[in-house]
Amino acid sequence: MEQIGYKNVILADGSVRNMAVHKDEQGILYIKGAENLISLKDLVKITKDPALHVSFLGELDMxxxxxxxxxxxxxxxxxxxxxxxxxxxxxxxxxxxxxxxxxxxxxxxxxxxxxxxxxxxxxxxxxxxxxxxxxxxxxxxxxxxxxxxxxxxxxxxxxxxxxxxxxxxxxxxxxxxxxxxxxxxxxxxxxxxxxxxxxxxxxxxxxxxxxxxxxxxxxxxxxxxxxxxxxxxxxxxxxxxxxxxxxxxxxxxxxxxxxxxxxxxxxxxxxxxxxxxxxxxxxxxxxxxxxxxxxxxxxxxxxxxxxxxxxxxxxVPFTYLQNITPPHDLLTLEGVIGQLQYISSNVRDFRNIIDPIMSLKKGLRTKVGQKLVTHNRKLSSQELETYQAVMVKIGANLVNLSNREHHEPLAVRVIVGQDFTECLFQNYDSKSLITCKGYKLAPTETRYTPSEKVLTTLMKHKDMMFALAGSQKIIIQSTDYMIKELRKDLLPQARAVLPRWAKWEMLLANPQIHVEGETKLKPDRKEVVKAIKPEAVYYTDGSKKTADADFCKWGFVRLLKDRKYQQAGQTVGSAQTAELTAVVMALADACKLKLKSVRLVTDSKYVKDGLDDHLAFWEAKDFQKTDGERLEHADLWTLVSCYKKKLQIQVTHVNSHTNGKSEDEIGNAEVDELVQARALFLPTAFLQNRSAAADEELVTFAHKNYGHVGVLRLREIFKKENISVPKLKELTARVKATCESCKVKGGAQPVIYDHLPIMCDVPGVHFSTDVGECASRGVNGHKFFLVIKDNGPGDQSKIIPLKRVTGNTVSMALSLHLPLTCESLRSDGGPEFKNDKVSCLLESRGIRHIFSIPYESHTNGIAERAVRTIKNHILTNLSSRWDTPEGVSELNVILNMTKLKRTEKKTNPEHVSVLQKGERIWVKRGPVRKGDCIKHNVSGPFIIKDVTGNVVLTDTGLRVHPHQVIK
Incomplete structure (x- = not known):
């Protein structure tokens, strides 16, 4: 190679040297220094015009x-x-x-x-x-x-x-x-x-x-x-x-x-x-x-x-938040949110805190055709204040995290909210926080049960959970009691779709995952709800003795403003049924009085644990067991769940028969004495030589002891005890007039015409009933059906197939299917309802029987509309299969799906305003057919004794509606 000249060469270390340029026989140029060689790539740069050389940006001082x-x-x-x-x-x-x-x-x-x-x-x-x-x-x-x-x-x-x-x-x-x-x-x-x-x-x-x-x-x-x-x-x-x-x-x-x-x-x-x-x-x-x-x-x-x-x-360094530049428009706010997301693992309740500024950037970008259009705008002063408040909360909730201790199990604590969940990963033994991850539930997931929200959160952070755990076991904890019931067996679905449940079951089947019964972590101060001082105290108890056969007795004593009120009754079932019935009746009484908070004192561990711990899980499973069977006392627990949404309930457990001197123990002893009373143990001399006052005392004792029963039930009781009481009807009316419990209920009348409200806000208390007839017999031979419709927002409405309609069949159906919490039953005046069998059944349970105005369909419209709905569904969908178990279940679902719309009751003011005391009137009776016409029978004349609302009382004691009055 021959040397053809010299060139200034920039070496890799940045220095410039004057180096010789050589040329071989093929015309290839080489640059060779004393101890350095240069590549052909560098040679291309050197041979370029120096005017085209670019100085590098941001040169570093090595x-x-x-x-x-x-x-x-x-x-x-x-x-x-x-x-x-x-x-x-x-x-x-x-x-x-x-x-x-x-x-x-x-x-x-x-x-x-x-x-x-x-x-x-x-x-x-x-x-x-x-x-x-x-x-x-x-x-x-x-x-x-x-x-x-x-x-x-x-x-x-x-x-x-x-x-x-x-x-x-x-x-x-x-x-x-x-x-x-x-x-x-x-x-x-x-x-x-x-x-x-x-x-x-x-x-x-x-x-x-x-x-x-x-x-x-x-x-x-x-x-x-x-x-x-x-x-x-x-x-x-x-x-x-x-x-x-x-x-x-x-x-x-x-x-x-x-x-x-x-x-x-x-x-x-x-x-x-x-x-x-x-x-x-x-x-x-x-x-x-x-x-x-x-x-x-x-x-x-x-x-x-x-x-x-x-x-x-x-x-996270504390200066991280200080170095974030405050936003001035929606685009810069979006950048700030991205910076805050970076430290989300170090901020407790991050998703919930940041939600106010997340909602501000909604609508920033909209899709117009195939293009994404940005709608940027400046932030208002109020929005800037919201941003500052969020930053203050983030700074207050910023926590220092610990590292994973691989010799300890991993504790995963899931906190469930309405729209947000938070997953806390901790070292199990030292309880040191490793990281926290929040999750905002999708609109569909917000309708999940609490247990499903827990499983959704665990699946969301599954990879992180197993990465942190390594070879150690994973212990799942939750502030919700339902987590105690999660096991690795097949769980019944509630609201989530089946594919999700399949993934959840696979997750729970992992042998590395364990579910802890009681959380060992102290609850956060944010999760502790300040208890409201109870307005009333209810002492509840139930009792069942060998001589009671199928019956048991319940009772409660209410202490409100230093005044006591007691109520007792009978029901069918075990001692637990009586205990729970007493609680239901006490909560129903509190709702009638429009109380906001109550305290229950009970000696039943079953009631205490159910209210405090198990009820949330039972609600999530629709009151079913793991194997799909209906939970024992499911109807009563459903009512308790409804009342718990209206009341704040505190439960206190006391031991029974302790003879203690505390206020709770004295109250428990009092209600225990109330429910332990049974038959009439009276001396023979008292029964043979008794006066009128003794008869009244005997009727009063029997009336209160058997659940404030009426004359029909008292007559059966005395007949069974071989006691004859003269003028029992008059004595019973006098006792009811002075009984405090019956006064609270408004008094008991043999026939009441439509002066009570039809609809109510409390489920399982007021019901309407009616009988319907099908066009053809079912496959099991039933021609008729009885409808029991809840007048409140509950889901206890039922349909019972009947082969024939008599007092015996109707009373038997009502005794088996009418809820124990029922206080009033509305029906028409047909013979299937207005008979001794039905009256005796309702009086024995303390249920008020309300008869609608004869031949006026609007007064019993709830039951009649339910009958019409059932008939239409049978005709269009079920045909003769309607009385099979599957058909009855389907009809019950249809019946409970029908929502009642509250409307103001139509009144006709002129009927009330024109009726005055002392006026002479006639009363329309039931219609009769005369040829092709239907006419009303008219009775009278009567003198008006009193007018109260839509009830007109005559001089003969007859109670009628203003629509029936003819002047």
Whole structure:
């Protein structure tokens, strides 16, 4: 080779040397110095016109950076210097390496898009493009297959960043479904030790070359020139996963945490740390990457990794919130929300706190056709105040987290709200908080039962849960008692779809998961609801003796404003049934008095545990057992659940028969004495030589002892005891008039015409009934059916098939299916309802029988509409199958689906206003058919004795409605 001259050459270390240029026989030029060689790529740059040479942006002072690293390190400075000198470090802002692996962009060619007008930052963009072209990151082309817009985005320091909008390319690219590695979770699982190092890769994405056939998909234009990327472009949908995989392949087998271009590792031993650092630097340098010395932190005791301070534990620096620039419009608010999401794991109740500002940015972007339109606006003063309040709450709820202790089980505590859930991950033994994750429920998920919300949250954070647990067991805890009942067997579905339940069952079947019965964590102050002082105290009890046969007795004593009121009754069932019936009747009494809070005192552990612990779980399972069977006393617990939504209930358990002197024990003894009373044990001399006063005392005792029964029931009781009481009817009326319990109920009348409200707000208290006839007999021979319709908002309405309609069949159906909490039953005056059998049944249970006005359909319209609904459904859907068990179940569902609309009762004021005491009137009786006409029978005349509301009382004691009055 012959020497043809000299050239000034810029070497890799940044120095400039004058070197000889040689030429061989084939015309190839070589530059050779005393001890340095230069590549052909550098030769191409040197032979270019010096006028075209571009000075690099942001050149770095490498000597000062090395000195800074050596001053801040905790390692041996001499050994660290040797490792730094082995590395390939970036010397200026856009400096990058080049690896062998090429990236291929799959998918179709994106459509051309119009370039945005760039009004600011053009000079800086021009300089950046020239440098990128000089370094081979982009290349200039004569023509482009596609064009995607670029823009200049301002940075906080006043400079501009080149951003390429690759949304068009992302739309036609098959997405990489692999999840990006979660470094935060890896930080939580790995033990934090003394020496820590963070290494940053310089312009990592630009170190991975793009395949030649893929470059045409990344074209853009600027000032009439056409460019396309030669390396992995930032903003491509799969860029992070591709780059993550490339770097991970070179660091395989090393104890490091890597997230995109950031690498972290820690050791207790200095020699081990230096060895790992040397290995990481050597591998990355040999692979072709360049390292960023300015952003790296080598061998320190405290480092910042991905915004988190890592010292003895991983925490968020307090200055993080202070460094967030307050927003002034919706776009900047969106950026602030993104910054806050980054620290969500360190903020308790984050999802709930941030919800007010999340709602502010709704409507920021709307889709018009195929385009996404941005509607930006400035924030109002009120919205800025909302933002400030949210930031204050976040600062108050910011917590320091602990690291995962791998020798302890993992405790997962799930807190369930209406729209939000929160999952707290803790070390089980030390109870130290590892991380907290919130989840906002979807609109469909807000209707889930609490147990389903718990399972939804666990599935959402399943990967994190198993990553933190490692080989240790996972103990699930919840503030909701229902979590105690979650087991690994098949759970009945409630509101979620079957595919979700299949996933949940697979999760619970994992042997690593254990469900803890009682949470050992102290409840948060936020979760403690301040109890309201009870307005009344109810002492409840139930009793069943051998001589009672199928019956049991219930009772309660109410203490309200130093006044006591007691009530007792009988029902069918066990002692537990009596205990629970007493509670239901006490809560019904509290609702009538419009109380807001009550305290129940009971000696039943079954009632105490059910109200405090089990009721929420039973509600979630629709009062069914795990095997799908109906829960015992399900009807009574359903009523308790309804009352609990209206009242705040406190339950106190006391031991029975203790003879204690506390107020609760005295009250419990009093109600126990009330329910223990049974038959009439009277001396024979008293029965033979008794006076009228003794007869009244006997009737009073029997009336109260048997549940405030009427004359028919008393007659049966005395007949059974072989006691004859003269003038029993008059004595019973006198006793009822002076009985406090009967006064509260408004008095008992043998026939009451429509002066009580038909509808009510309390379920299971007032009912309407009627009988319907089908067009044909069912397959089981039933021709008729009895409807029992709840006048309140409950779901206890029922239909009972009947083969014939008599007093016996109707009374038997009512005794079996009428709820124990029923206080009034409305029916028409037909013979199937107005007979001794039905009257005796209702009086024995203390149920008031209300007869609707004869032949006036609107007074018993609830039951009649229910009958009409059932008839129509039978005719159109069931036909003769209506009396089968499946058909009856379907009809019960239809009956309870019918919602009652509350309307103001139509009254005719003139009927009341024109009727005066002392007037002479006639009364319309039931209609009779005369030929082709229907006429009313008229009786009278009568003298009006009193007018109360829509009840007219005559001089003969007859009670009629104003509609029946003729003047």
């Amino acid at each position: 000597d000062s950076l090395i000195k800074e690293q050596l001053e801040k390190t905790s390692l041996d400075p001499h050994k660290l210097r040797e490792i730094i000198q082995k590395g390939n470090w970036a010397t200026h802002k856009n400096d990058c390496g080049r690896v062998k692996e090429q990236c291929i962009i799959k998918g179709a060619m994106p459509a051309r898009e119009k370039q945005y007008p760039i009004r600011e930052g053009r000079d800086e963009i021009r300089c950046t493009l020239a440098e990128l072209k000089e370094k081979g990151i982009i290349e200039e082309k004569d023509t482009l297959s596609t064009c995607l817009p670029i823009q200049a985005v301002p940075k906080p320091d006043g400079t501009y960043r080149l951003v390429h909008n690759l949304k068009g390319l992302n739309r036609v690219t098959p997405h990489d479904v692999r999840k990006t590695f979660d470094p935060y979770m890896q930080l939580r699982t790995m033990p934090i030790k003394k020496y820590k190092t963070c290494i940053d890769l310089a312009n990592g994405f630009w170190s991975v070359p793009l395949a030649q056939e893929s470059r045409a998909k990344t074209g853009f234009t600027f000032e009439g020139k056409h460019f396309q990327w030669c390396v992995l472009p930032m903003g491509w949908v799969n860029a992070a996963n591709k780059f993550q995989g490339v770097v991970q392949s070179y660091l395989e087998g090393l104890p490091v945490v890597q997230y995109i271009d950031d690498i972290f590792f820690t050791h207790d031993c200095e020699s081990e740390h230096l060895k790992t650092l040397d290995e990481v630097v050597t591998r990355l340098t040999c692979a072709g990457f360049k390292l960023n010395l300015k952003k790296s932190q080598l061998g320190r005791t405290k480092v910042t990794f991905l915004g988190f301070e890592v010292s003895d534990s991983v925490s």
